[in-house]
Amino acid sequence: MKGYLWGIGSMLLVTLAQLLLKWGMMYTPLISFSDINLRFLTDHSSQVTAVICGLLGYGLSMLCWFLALRYLPLNQAYPLLGISYALVYVAVVSLPWFNEPATTLKTLGAALILLGVWLIHSKANKPD
Incomplete structure (x- = not known):
């Protein structure tokens, strides 16, 4: 149970x-690295903060992942990451500031990912 958590x-x-990361980069103007200065950082502090928090989120996610692998076999742990693809899709089509359209094909793809995770973790696939 600890591994699943x-x-x-x-x-x-x-x-x-x-x-x-998506939100931060959507609203940050494209510039070269040499143009990043204190004024740029203060003018775009919310976007820069979102990107930094996104990167920290990845780091914390990796730490959780390492701990999950300590308790779960890889063939049980790895499909859990697939759920994040479906969650991101649902979020970007649901939240208005992302302004991304939902399509039948993309929705079907997300549903197939979830079906695959369910099939991998279903009782029918577990040996007796």
Whole structure:
């Protein structure tokens, strides 16, 4: 059970990290690294903060992932990360500031990912 909790923590953190990175980069103007200065950072502090928090979220997600792998076999832990793909999709089509359209094909893809995770973890696949 402990391994699944760490795996779910990793999945949720990586989902949040993706959303923060996407939001931060959507609203940050494209410039070269040499143009980054204190004024740029203060003018775009919320976007920079979102990107930094997204990167920290990835780091924490990796820590949770390492702990999940300590308690779970890889073939049980890895499919949990697939859920994050579906969660990110649902979030970006649901939250208005991302302004991404839902399509039948993308929704079907997310549903197939969830079906695959369910099939891997279903009782029918577990040996007696």
